[in-house]
Amino acid sequence: MTALELVSLLTQTIYLLIFVLVGWGVVRRRTRTSVDIALFFGAISIAIVESRLATTLGLQQVEIVTDIATLLIIAMPYLLLRLVDDFSSVPPIVSRIAEAGLFLSAVAFIATEGTVPPPILLAVVLYFAALSTYCAVAFVQAARRAAGVTRRRLQAVALGTVLLGLAILVAGLAPLLPAAMAGLPNGLTQALALASAIAYFVGFTPPQILRRAWQEPELRAFLRRAASLPRMPDTPSIVRALQDGAGSTLGARAAIGLFDRETNTLRFHDPHGGLPTEVGQSEYLAWRVFETQHAEYYPDAGRAHPALASSYLAHGVRSLLIAPISAAEQRLGALEAYTDHEPVFSEDDLDLVRLLADQAAVILESRALIDEAARVRAHEEAARLKEDFISAAAHDLKTPLTTLVAQAQFLERRAETQPLAPADLPGLRRIVKEARRLSALVLELLDASRLEQGKLVGEREPVDLVELARDVARRDSYQGRRISVTADAPVIGTYDPRRIGQVVENLVENAVKYSPDGSEVRVDVVQRNGEAFIDVTDEGIGIPAGDLPQVFERFHRASNVDDRRFSGMGLGLFLCKGIVEQHGGRIWVESREGTGSTFHVVLPLEGAR
Ligand code: ADP
Numbered sequence: 001m002t003a004l005e006l007v008s009l010l011t012q013t014i015y016l017l018i019f020v021l022v023g024w025g026v027v028r029r030r031t032r033t034s035v036d037i038a039l040f041f042g043a044i045s046i047a048i049v050e051s052r053l054a055t056t057l058g059l060q061q062v063e064i065v066t067d068i069a070t071l072l073i074i075a076m077p078y079l080l081l082r083l084v085d086d087f088s089s090v091p092p093i094v095s096r097i098a099e100a101g102l103f104l105s106a107v108a109f110i111a112t113e114g115t116v117p118p119p120i121l122l123a124v125v126l127y128f129a130a131l132s133t134y135c136a137v138a139f140v141q142a143a144r145r146a147a148g149v150t151r152r153r154l155q156a157v158a159l160g161t162v163l164l165g166l167a168i169l170v171a172g173l174a175p176l177l178p179a180a181m182a183g184l185p186n187g188l189t190q191a192l193a194l195a196s197a198i199a200y201f202v203g204f205t206p207p208q209i210l211r212r213a214w215q216e217p218e219l220r221a222f223l224r225r226a227a228s229l230p231r232m233p234d235t236p237s238i239v240r241a242l243q244d245g246a247g248s249t250l251g252a253r254a255a256i257g258l259f260d261r262e263t264n265t266l267r268f269h270d271p272h273g274g275l276p277t278e279v280g281q282s283e284y285l286a287w288r289v290f291e292t293q294h295a296e297y298y299p300d301a302g303r304a305h306p307a308l309a310s311s312y313l314a315h316g317v318r319s320l321l322i323a324p325i326s327a328a329e330q331r332l333g334a335l336e337a338y339t340d341h342e343p344v345f346s347e348d349d350l351d352l353v354r355l356l357a358d359q360a361a362v363i364l365e366s367r368a369l370i371d372e373a374a375r376v377r378a379h380e381e382a383a384r385l386k387e388d389f390i391s392a393a394a395h396d397l398k399t400p401l402t403t404l405v406a407q408a409q410f411l412e413r414r415a416e417t418q419p420l421a422p423a424d425l426p427g428l429r430r431i432v433k434e435a436r437r438l439s440a441l442v443l444e445l446l447d448a449s450r451l452e453q454g455k456l457v458g459e460r461e462p463v464d465l466v467e468l469a470r471d472v473a474r475r476d477s478y479q480g481r482r483i484s485v486t487a488d489a490p491v492i493g494t495y496d497p498r499r500i501g502q503v504v505e506n507l508v509e510n511a512v513k514y515s516p517d518g519s520e521v522r523v524d525v526v527q528r529n530g531e532a533f534i535d536v537t538d539e540g541i542g543i544p545a546g547d548l549p550q551v552f553e554r555f556h557r558a559s560n561v562d563d564r565r566f567s568g569m570g571l572g573l574f575l576c577k578g579i580v581e582q583h584g585g586r587i588w589v590e591s592r593e594g595t596g597s598t599f600h601v602v603l604p605l606e607g608a609r
Contacts, residue, residue, distance in 0.1 A: 252338060503576045519596075
């Protein structure tokens with residue numbers, strides 16, 4: 001056997017092997033694509049077997065045998081075009097031209113009984129070359145659109161097509177060459193044919209090991225991204241990222257439906273709008289997969305669920321891969337990947353979809369655990385805050401209450417022992433003062449809980465802040481201190497007057513409380529750039545820099561404040577901040593320890609909510 005014969009035998013064996021494998025594929029699952037692939041390799045195989053039989057039995061000269069072999073070879077580019085049409089639409093005009101070319105070539109061969117005149121032969125060869133080039137380009141383009149295994153396979157198919165086209169071109173041109181060069185094309189044809197056989201083998205029936213190797217980079221990329229997903233801000237963002245990841249890994253569009261226990265449906269977040277947003281009870285194929293917990297490949301979704309065929313068609317859902325997303329016993333949802341064409345290789349991708357769905361389950365589970373942990377933490381935090389609150393409140397209420405009880409007992413004893421003695425006015429005043437303090441503390445506590453419930457700010461109405469500040473300044477609760485209010489013109493906005501009054505009063509009270517007698521406390525009210533500014537300034541003890549960020553927090557008192565000297569429980573500023581923010585404003589403080597403080601309040605004048 002010569003080297004050329006060996007190459008030829010090898011090429012033919014590979015083509016036959018591909019035919020057997022794709023034929024077995026048709027037996028397992030008949031789809032238009034798998035049938036088209038089988039037809040293509042069937043034609044090649046019949047031609048091969050025929051020529052082998054003819055050679056062994058010495059039938060070369062039998063006309064009918066040669067004719068059938070020739071016709072099958074002529075049909076090949078057309079069959080290839082059908083394949084192209086399976087996963088990227090071939091314009092009808094191209095199909096018609098191909099059919100006409102096929103018909104004319106066949107007629108030419110039959111009419112001339114195999115001895116085609118050179119000009120016609122040249123035309124037929126050119127028709128072959130043009131069709132093969134078209135197919136190769138279409139495969140390359142389809143490969144570019146695809147990803148993962150599908151992309152590699154389409155690339156191999158494109159290469160096989162180019163090589164086969166060249167082989168046919170060289171073989172077809174051979175009879176047109178001078179006799180001296182006759183040996184050359186034969187060797188080249190054989191080499192090209194062998195190379196195309198190998199490329200087709202890799203493209204149409206790649207061994208498992210190759211598929212795994214092809215899947216790996218895409219999978220790796222997906223897993224790398226996946227690691228950070230559970231920490232994303234919320235579940236919808238995770239679902240979107242998973243969809244994008246699965247989509248680019250598969251080279252298809254992907255959508256994830258999460259199971260909603262309340263409505264007993266799968267809720268989809270499909271960015272492409274190809275799938276319905278809610279799927280329940282035997283509607284759509286995703287629900288079937290979710291119920292049976294078996295991943296499925298539907299080459300033609302419309303055929304698998306005829307009732308919804310038009311809906312699938314309208315939304316560009318042709319070929320569907322669906323895998324359940326489940327973690328242990330927990331059914332979380334389903335992952336769907338779909339394309340508007342039947343991809344040739346979806347059986348392989350089913351494994352990948354399963355793997356991606358499992359990953360999605362792990363990620364969604366981790367997210368659920370993180371949420372659960374956060375819920376537990378929030379619960380613990382709430383419990384701790386409640387305890388803090390109760391102990392702080394109890395502590396702060398105890399001081400005035402103790403004084404109150406002691407003073408009242410003292411007066412009671414005095415009344416018993418000296419019934420005729422004049423009323424102890426200073427003692428009674430102390431009782432009233434402590435009772436007022438107690439009542440103020442209780443009101444603060446009630447306000448804090450109202451703030452938590454978002455019920456602190458009530459009806460709003462037009463309010464002149466200058467007038468309001470003057471009112472507050474006139475109150476006689478500042479240990480006889482005079483409060484100056486500076487303003488040029490009325491500043492009118494829509495606020496809850498009681499609560500804004502409370503803010504100003506609180507800031508003035510603090511300014512008075514934390515500054516020495518006789519020092520100045522000033523309130524400035526001004527309107528600037530559509531906003532109202534209220535500044536309360538004192539020349540008091542100031543706030544240490546380390547405490548500044550926390551003074552607006554609940555129960556926080558600065559480190560330079562002595563509980564015995566300055567009463568209070570650290571709720572006033574917390575309430576001020578809540579009230580101001582609920583009016584759409586902001587509050588902050590500038591302060592230097594030992595020098596004084598200015599509290600700034602800014603409120604919107606218009607459109608405040
Ligand atoms: P309270 O005055 O009841 O402690 P606030 O919430 O009104 O609670 O104030 C929180 C803390 O901020 C005070 O304990 C004090 O340390 C500091 N603070 C507030 N206003 C002033 C001020 N004008 N000067 C100095 N420190 C202040």
